[in-house]
Amino acid sequence: MRLIVESYQRLTGRPLIENAPQESAALREAVWNAPFAIVAHGSEADPVFFYGNACALRCFEMEFAEFARLPSRLSAEPMQQEAREKALRKVAEQGYIDGYSGMRIASSGRRFMITDCTIWNLTDADGVHRGQAAVFVAAP
Secondary structure, eight states: OHHHHHHHHHHHSSOSSTTOOSSHHHHHHHHHTOSSEEEEEOSSSSOBEEEEOHHHHHHHTOOHHHHTTSBGGGGSOHHHHHHHHHHHHHHHHHSEEEEEEEEEEOTTSOEEEEEEEEEEEEEOTTOOEEEEEEEEEEEO
16 A cells, blocks of 8 residues: 555655555555545556555446456556557656546446546655556546
């Protein structure tokens, strides 16, 4: 959890969670229960989600175990994947982007729009790239 929270703070200069607790269990709970979606994928060639908080899991209509096996590209419909990849390449170059929006698809096939999205690179304290993360609001 610290990787997600600290990378966001380092890159954007803003806290991901206001008044984030320092204690690990409390931080995990704060991120899990945030009123906005937080997702993260690894750095594999075809990145797989390794985290989705409760809000994100509701948006995608999945349990955590199912979400944590999903290649992140499959969160977007095929016609939306090129725009998604373009945004992720920009993040890789710049460190983060704000204001992204795009259509996503839940496990039921329901489409939903993500708005006001920030996507950022996950880098550990040693500067090693560990993946990317996003925070967003889902429009009904």
